Amino acid sequence: MSEQRSAQDYLAARRSDILRSLEAISGERGAELERALPGGKELVDRIFEYASRGKMLRGSLVYLGAELFGRAGAPGLAETAAAMEFFQAGLLIHDDIMDRDERRRGAPSVHAAYTEGASAAGAGDPSHLGESLAICAGDVCFFEALRLLSAVAVGVGASGSSGGAAAASLIALCGSELSVVGLAQMADCRFGELPAEPTEAEILAMYRGKTARYSFSMPLAVGAALAGRDDTRAAIFAIGDLAGLAFQLRDDEIGLYGDSERTGKVAGSDIRENKKTLWRARLFARAGEEDRRRLLTLYGNRDIDSLDVDHVRKLTAALGVRSEIAQWRDTMIEEAKGLVAALDASDESARAILVDLVEWLVNRKY
């Protein structure tokens, strides 16, 4: 990109800002909670370490959302960005339990670490205690996020205009969108564990809830609201919908075609896990009777080899699914860029970063 700052540089810079906030908040809260109950500091330290493993995309988008409208210094920004990362940490701690993931970004997941501790302390059922403690830890993340969101009541009020009503609208937006994520996660759990085949419409609704609205639209709209620009919410959600779906379709593609050395996952792991992606749904819809029968022996089969993975990859391309989804994604990205260009924003540098971000998210290598 020819812009001054690339989206990646921007995210890296914001990540270190957020990390600093989280560290300060955690230090303070660890001491406060320890006074209320032994174990408070250990819990807060653990949550901080877990949250600090992430890219902090959502927190960064809160800042970008405010900068777009020329309010880089809006009151409450740092607390709200930190709140987004606490929400995300809580959701991931719970997701790890549901997905039976023992590791997250190169270190043990929270329930796995608690299970190990429970085992060492002589628990009768260490994995039950480990999961119970992790459910609580995730809950505490949500409550700490709520506590941080209180800054919004002061922040948006202080920025003038409608005050309390604007703050209320921002908090209601977060609660409402987070409920949609919870619902999308339930759909994802059901897709994974039940034999029924979800329709494309059901998969798209899940993608929208879990990725597009939550990871893109909500944090950007929250930033815009802190900048006193609630009027841009619908435009931002339209951008987030397109960018988020395009991102998820790229993510699925990387899951199918990605080089295992780059992705850090076994090649074809989505096939082995029978992940109900949109790619899979379309492949099954396109395949003839014989191909379908073969695919059914491969999806969900942990013993497939690289030739099997190659077969699925080639079939997906041969049936036109790959080119069709790539084209769809490109169309969405062009449309999203058009909407970013048309957005009634005042900071051109922030706008350029958003455009670069949208392109980078869907063109990243695999």
Add this chain to the structure above:
Amino acid sequence: MSEQRSAQDYLAARRSDILRSLEAISGERGAELERALPGGKELVDRIFEYASRGKMLRGSLVYLGAELFGRAGAPGLAETAAAMEFFQAGLLIHDDIMDRDERRRGAPSVHAAYTEGASAAGAGDPSHLGESLAICAGDVCFFEALRLLSAVAVGVGASGSSGGAAAASLIALCGSELSVVGLAQMADCRFGELPAEPTEAEILAMYRGKTARYSFSMPLAVGAALAGRDDTRAAIFAIGDLAGLAFQLRDDEIGLYGDSERTGKVAGSDIRENKKTLWRARLFARAGEEDRRRLLTLYGNRDIDSLDVDHVRKLTAALGVRSEIAQWRDTMIEEAKGLVAALDASDESARAILVDLVEWLVNRKY
């Protein structure tokens, strides 16, 4: 009591107010979430049904907290009371998973109901899917509570004075206190699953976090804050601490001496489950070597009979634990009543209900 309304009548009247709010909110939100994702209405209906089984003590105390200071009509009261019940529903849904409780108030717990549905739909691991869906359902309760708390930003702002700062303080109070509950629940899980014996101080800290601060102090203080009386927070927390601890000690007593026909539990179930109550800790501390050895064969033993239960009951009385705790509880109640009398409240009828409530909570029959 000689007051116009008894605490029980008050709670019953408030419960039906809150039930009506919850019903209206659920109808609206079910439709909204269903538009975002299929399953939204089913989830909200399920949460409403689950929440409606409760006594709604916390929501009622929000009202009482505002009435104490003459602000029965404070803006945001209904939403905040409903938010407390959503928080409570989310915590209980998660608690049921941790405690492996298949039923709650005469009907299946949320994870048990989901497990049954998962089994019928052909899930490979129905109880894992059931628990995953229930973790999400609990999370959604928290997010819906957050959404409802947004009313506070308008409510407290509208009541004049400090506006945004008062709303922020109220929201921060909820987040902070809920984190303490989460931490107390973690302590409770560890007490139950680990062989280590918690000290009396650890048990009391857990009681304070899980019962006193959360179930009494927080909702009353939230109501007072909505009435613009944040200055009474410390006094309210002192009352809640005493009343909540006394309540919990009574609860433990009912668990030990309660008539199974009245409690709905098997006599001595706390002994069978080896529940690490303060009564148990004190009994073990008082018992001589021989008694201790016998007690260790009874606590955590599911095969004990009514003679064994009777032995523990008699020993607890004989060693003076029963009379000592009863006296301690009476002292706390007297002190709590003194603090209620000294509270700078303006509504004498609300004050009388609070006194009656404190007495009723700790003198209820078993």
